[in-house]
Amino acid sequence: MGALTGLKILDFSTLLPGPYATLMLADLGAEVLKISSPTRGDIVADYPPFIKGSNLSANQAWLGRNKKNMFLNLKSEEGKNIIKKLILEYDILLEQFRPGVMKKLGLDYETLRKINPKLIYCSLTGYGQSGPMKNNAGHDINYLARSGNMSYSGRKSTGPVLTNMQIADMGVGSLHSVVGILAAVNYRNNTGEGQYIDVSMLDGLIPFHAMEGASFLATGIESKREETRLNGGDIYDFYKTKDDRYLSVGALEPKFWRNFCKCIELPQLIEKEITLENILEIKEIIKNTLKGKTLSEWMDVFKGKDVCVEPVLNMKEALMEDDQIKAREMVVEVNISNDNDLKIKQMGSPIKLSKCPVKYSKSGYPLGYHTKEVLVKLGYNEDEIKKLLKDEII
Incomplete structure (x- = not known):
């Protein structure tokens, strides 16, 4: 039994922030069903390389771990009806569309909570559900820039630097969604009521200013590059060795x-x-x-x-050779979902629970893999499923 056994989550997210959030929840025992478009690709899930001997990308095998997934055309009436049936059972929902998209589809919080008042509904976006920028497109680099954090990061000679880490996506979007969902679950356990959660990646980067932000708000003095304790203005830094490491x-x-x-x-x-x-x-x-x-x-x-x-270790040294990372089991071997003879190494869960440790049941499945299984559970027969397929609903 996992820590989150009993929680059932519908995942409408793509790319990285939402899928990593639901991966964390799935690793902890929640039952996650990812809804994907049968016609629209996912640039993260479809991103190479693909695992040898499998039709799975490394990303989908990792981000889809411990989850089920199905294809569904949300623009069709029957597709919407299927969601309305699922929401009676999967009473936690995470979506990552721009504000207003789910409302246009007739799958917004106000509509679905009439079907299931206990529904917990999390919307994860770049700029939130309100404010003049709510409909703007964005990526990690944009949120880091807009938050002000990049104004004193990097070097005076070069300006801001890229880190190749999705700080806003994972450090804010994924983690704040998980915290918000689990907080809402606790509230629901106490009151019986569901609620709406609005997570903005820009919002979450504001506290990343940490001590510098607190100081600025108290004094009005802005921090500058290479002039604070943690941005190069102290001995706290990276230094080159004789062998260019x-x-x-x-x-x-x-x-x-x-x-x-x-x-x-x-x-x-x-x-x-x-x-x-x-x-x-x-x-x-x-x-x-x-x-x-x-x-x-x-x-x-x-x-x-x-x-x-x-x-400063390279990836091979960190992920394959480092004794501390090995001891913490942060790289695990997982069975490929639809082939018990194949295994793959993946990044593990950082959450260590003594009573109910994380289990890595299966890697992610190819997108759409569980469509028929889910529909059969909902009561659809073979002919009805064939018609859904013919009508491009699944």
Whole structure:
């Protein structure tokens, strides 16, 4: 029995934010049914590479793990009727369309809650359901830019930098949807009432300003690139080694700084006050020192020391070789959904529960795989299903 066994979720999302949110819920035991268009592709689910010996992309095998999925034409009346039948059982819904799309389809919260008052309905968008930008298109880079976070990230010489991490999509969209849904479930358990959840990825990036945002709102002084403790204005930074690899140095607290200086044989820096005026001079000394050894040599020096120094690992080193990541079981082997003889390595769940640990039952199935199974459960017979197929409803 999973932590979320008993929760049944209809997933209308595509790309990454919604699918990763429902993956987290599915890994924890929720029953997730993804609704996909029979004619419209999903650039994440369809993105290569495809797993050898299978018709599954690596993304679909991962994001679809522990889920079922079906094809359904939501523009057809019969397609809408099928959703209205499903909503009696799947009483949590996540959708990722622009505001107003589900209303045009007749599948908005107000319509569906009349069928099931206990419905929890989560809308995940870039800019939310209100405000002048609510209908704007956007991607991760746009939300990061609009939030103000990129105004003091990166280097003075280059400006903002790309990270190849979907910070807004996953760190905000996915996680806030999960938190919102589980909060609404708890409220429903206490009151018997469902509710509507409005998650905006731009909204969620505002608290990412963290200490700098709190300081600005109190003083009106804006942070600038390479002038704060965490954006290059301190020794907290990345440093190149002799073999053109990189070390991350986070030795901010006095005890870590003291140990770090001893390890790199610069004890004269221990008591030296670090200010914005002299930081470039001190960092230049550190840079020149760290260039003197290879990454491996430095890791031998720092081994067992309390210094907050770690190597910048490549993907192979992190996902396949790192002892800590292995110990935490963050890369798991999962059976390919429709072939018990095939297995694939995937990124695991970061949530560790002692009583009901995550189970990785099956990788994702090809889109549309469970369409007939779902319809049979709803009472459709073979002839009716054939007609739905002929009419391009499934």
